[in-house]
């Protein structure tokens with residue numbers, strides 16, 4: 001269980017989150033929606049303890065991580081697996097070593113076992129042909145998929161965090177990634193997906209949080225979202241209605 | 249406000265350099281990363297160190313030959329070249345070359361990793377970025393800069409020999425005898441302790457600057473520039489302080 005209690009966060013003088021309170025279970029499939037620069041990525045970084053709130057507390061499994069030191073945060077971080085907005089592959093390592101990174105760190109698999117596992121994971125996200133490429137040689141969509149593959153290497157995380165997993169991808173690739181995200185959440189591992197594309201969020205999530213001016217404007221299920229009469233939310237939803245919602 | 253900021257930055261720097269060094273003892277030690285860094289820092293720097301130190305040795309010898317021959321004291325070239333190179337120029341020049349090549353590389357590499365969220369990724373994977381990134385770089389510098397300094401000093405002395413014998417027409421035997429005479433325990437210690445201190449300074453300053461990079465490519469430029477400038481200033485200042493201390497400890501009278 002992730003709980004935000006009256007969390008305030010500012011970058012210098014620019015206030016990003018204003019007394020945000022919410023709680024999310026590890027099994028939930030949550031989409032965090034909001035315009036650019038509303039603090040969506042900031043929420044994910046706060047959950048992982050990469051940045052600390054100015055006031056308020058963030059409680060994960062009953063443990064207030066705002067009071068933990070960097071080394072004590074390790075255990076909390078291992079409960080999550082994040083795909084950063086930029087992918088953040090290690091650019092000095094090839095695709096295979098990127099995906100194998102955690103395997104080498106946390107398991108004592110043999111070289112053959114690592115090879116087999118890496119191939120299997122890459123195939124499951126559809127980029128097995130990229131095995132030997134360097135990150136700079138990948139297209140945007142491949143980059144994103146390799147990052148997802150890397151976050152799948154270990155079985156230990158209990159929840160996935162995706163930062164804009166479909167932004168900047170063509171509809172086919174975006175759809176593939178949504179399918180992958182839905183697939184991965186089937187065995188009870190939830191996710192928090194940050195996005196500004198309501199259409200993608202509707203395909204995979206069943207709880208929707210809408211961020212506006214640093215506060216939660218909306219928190220509810222699909223039905224409540226689609227019937228919301230708040231003008232800001234309607235702008236986002238209209239985009240879907242014009243395109244025709246695929247899942248709703 | 250600014251003072252507070254500076255103090256907290258300094259604290260961060262001390263903590264990073266301390267933990268980076270202590271990481272050598274703690275598990276896990278990233279042996280493979282250290283090896284890669286050694287290859288880059290050591291093997292990759294040999295050529296440039298040889299070139300720079302060779303010319304420094306030759307220029308020094310040439311200057312001394314010009315000055316001393318008018319006084320009829322040319323036989324002292326070997327002694328003066330030897331002492332300056334072993335105790336002072338060899339370690340300092342090699343450290344400056346090391347800063348420009350390896351230090352700048354460390355700062356910009358870590359800087360671009362920090363900007364690209366790669367350092368955050370390491371933290372998210374539950375690893376300690378100091379152990380994973382900083383310790384291997386400190387270790388490789390602590391091993392490679394002294395090794396490069398030995399090579400640099402040897403090449404400088406050779407350069408001095410070339411000028412003394414082939415340009416200034418001295419006896420080679422006299423040159424090497426005076427070199428051998430100045431290679432006393434005190435002189436060698438006075439020179440050999442420096443590269444370890446310089447290596448630690450360069451690697452921790454450059455890693456710190458790299459990891460604290462913010463603000464895109466301009467931030468990266470600033471971080472790299474600051475890393476190199478700080479390292480150079482610290483090398484020169486530390487060299488003076490060390491020289492003062494070593495001369496005192498080793499019992500030279502000034």
Ligand SMILES: Nc1ncnc2c1ncn2[C@@H]1O[C@H](COP(=O)(O)OP(=O)(O)OP(=O)(O)O)[C@@H](O)[C@H]1O
Pocket residue numbers: 011014016034035036037038039040041042043085196
């Ligand atoms: N490192 C930083 N330093 C200063 N300000 C920052 C930094 N990172 C983000 N911000 C600011 O904080 C606010 C929230 O940023 P955040 O990255 O959380 O937005 P976001 O909702 O993820 O946007 P996007 O959809 O564009 O990714 C933005 O206004 C941004 O300008």
Ligand SMILES: [Mg+2]
Pocket residue numbers: 040041042085163164
């Ligand atoms: Mg973002």
